[in-house]
Amino acid sequence: MFPTGFVIINYLLRRGVKSTLHGVLLAILTGLFAASATAHEVRPAIGDVEVTQDAVRLDLRLALEGLVAGIDLAGLDDTDNSPLSGYYDQLRALPPADLETAFNDIWPAIKDGIRIEVDGAEIEPSLGDVQIPEVGDTDIARDSVLTLTAQLPDGDAPVMIGWNATYGPLVLRQVGEGDALYTGYLEGGQMSDPLPREGVAELGALQEFGRYVVLGFEHIVPKGLDHILFVLGLFFFSLHLRPLLWQVTAFTVAHTVTLALATLKIVTISPEIVEPLIAASIVYIAVENVLGGQMNMRRIVVIFAFGLLHGLGFASVLGEIGMNPSRLIADLVAFNIGVELGQLAVILAAFLLVGIWFAKKDWYRAVIAIPASVIIGLIGFWWFVERTIL
Incomplete structure (x- = not known):
């Protein structure tokens, strides 16, 4: 799989045009609905x-x-x-x-x-x-x-x-x-x-609130590797505070919306559709990082759309666990707080391990950001294949 993935990335780099990226994504989304998902995941x-x-x-x-x-x-x-x-x-x-x-x-x-x-x-x-x-x-x-x-x-x-x-x-x-x-x-x-x-x-209201905060955090760290990779993709796009803040905010607002809608049964989409799309979102972010995408409204809209997908993924966890109807809103808020704390922990860890030491180096993008994005994209690509074809 990995040699094939590098060939794809190399082809995209040589072409270096947005139409190639859009074509790949169109092919991914077209093939998605005709494919079935694997289900060897351990569920509670x-x-x-x-x-x-x-x-x-x-x-x-x-x-x-x-x-x-x-x-x-x-x-x-x-x-x-x-x-x-x-x-x-x-x-x-x-x-x-x-x-x-x-x-x-x-x-x-x-x-x-x-x-x-x-x-x-x-x-x-x-x-x-x-x-x-x-x-x-x-x-x-x-x-x-x-x-x-x-x-x-x-x-x-x-x-x-x-x-x-x-x-x-x-x-x-x-x-x-x-x-x-x-x-x-x-x-x-x-x-x-x-x-x-x-x-x-x-359970006391505070005790229950705390449990859902922990549950939301654990769904990111350590259990949510797909969400971790997406957040790292945002991190490696730019270490400047403003672009990072815009991206994380768009992602947060979006997944908060669909988490609430799906938990309240207003929106229901099969995991067989959502999970491969989440993998595709990781590939998109990683490839755009490699191609040197610009921080503009189009990228914010794309990240917002992907955030909607990730929110549906978060909701599947709450759907399995169930929520106390008498404290539904409080539990939902607590879970979302836990998710946000998990995301912040990922970004903080990445900054402490990479950003604080190498962000100002001339070779940072070529030696660290691009290779890291390639690895993230290859993993996302493998997950997409695994969730649709294998």
């Missing part, structure tokens, strides 16, 4: 929990193949990066009955990693219904649903739920009457907050 499992006076029920929606394959999902972003990826892909092709048999064989070991606690004492869950969809496109993860139940001891002690870190992230939701909702995003073997037997777990 979604657990809907119901706690009553004497029992707890947990409905887990997840890619069951990961558990059956025994892949360590802790910190993993793509199952293709696991040495067990071949077995995982084989499991995707199994009919539901065969996959259920494989799961039942390994259930005793999986069960040991699922923790339900009351007053510090562990309660063993029982496996109920197992719903596995028919085999479809094996390049796309199928979501199975497991129903787990457990009898609770007498008393009013709340319940805490978690699972082994190797099972990956878990979004735990407790729904009560009306708009009452508790959401916990659990990683690294974390346990949930205490879940009461009546009503739902309640």
Whole structure:
């Protein structure tokens, strides 16, 4: 891939005209809608929990193949990066009955990693219904649903739920009457907050606000490599404060708009369209950096348009986690603050590592900015190919 990418970049440099850049982008966008996206990305499992006076029920929606394959999902972003990826892909092709048999064989070991606690004492869950969809496109993860139940001891002690870190992230939701909702995003073997037997777990407004700030920050650093590369593309365009400020402001305003619209379900666009376009946006910014684009209104408009796409990408995270309807605006603001802090951290790190030392050197653009932009563009190009063709 990399030799091919350098040939493309070299061709663009030799041509050195905007029409070439626009032609490449037109080809990317034209091919986008005819291509399918890969889906080996590790997504969090979604657990809907119901706690009553004497029992707890947990409905887990997840890619069951990961558990059956025994892949360590802790910190993993793509199952293709696991040495067990071949077995995982084989499991995707199994009919539901065969996959259920494989799961039942390994259930005793999986069960040991699922923790339900009351007053510090562990309660063993029982496996109920197992719903596995028919085999479809094996390049796309199928979501199975497991129903787990457990009898609770007498008393009013709340319940805490978690699972082994190797099972990956878990979004735990407790729904009560009306708009009452508790959401916990659990990683690294974390346990949930205490879940009461009546009503739902309640977090203080400040505590919940802080959690969404952290969640937004983590979606950039360290999990949002595509967003990190886009911001670095803005950084390597120019180290002067005014151009950088204009670009970051346009990007921020744009993704704030679509983040809000998508979270409120006013705008809905499939990730199969959004994710490849985000990769294409990285390529565009990088190539324009190499060609020596000018800081003008056209570039601001382009960055604003790309910011709209990235906002839709941010919204997919909130869509998986869910938000408290009674604090929807506050949680949305908190998540966006976290995203902005993440972006600022990326720019600050780049400035401290590169800008402060080399910005005033005559060779900065030729030796640092252009090679860095080429690398960013090649990575974005690979992601686009991966998300559309492979």
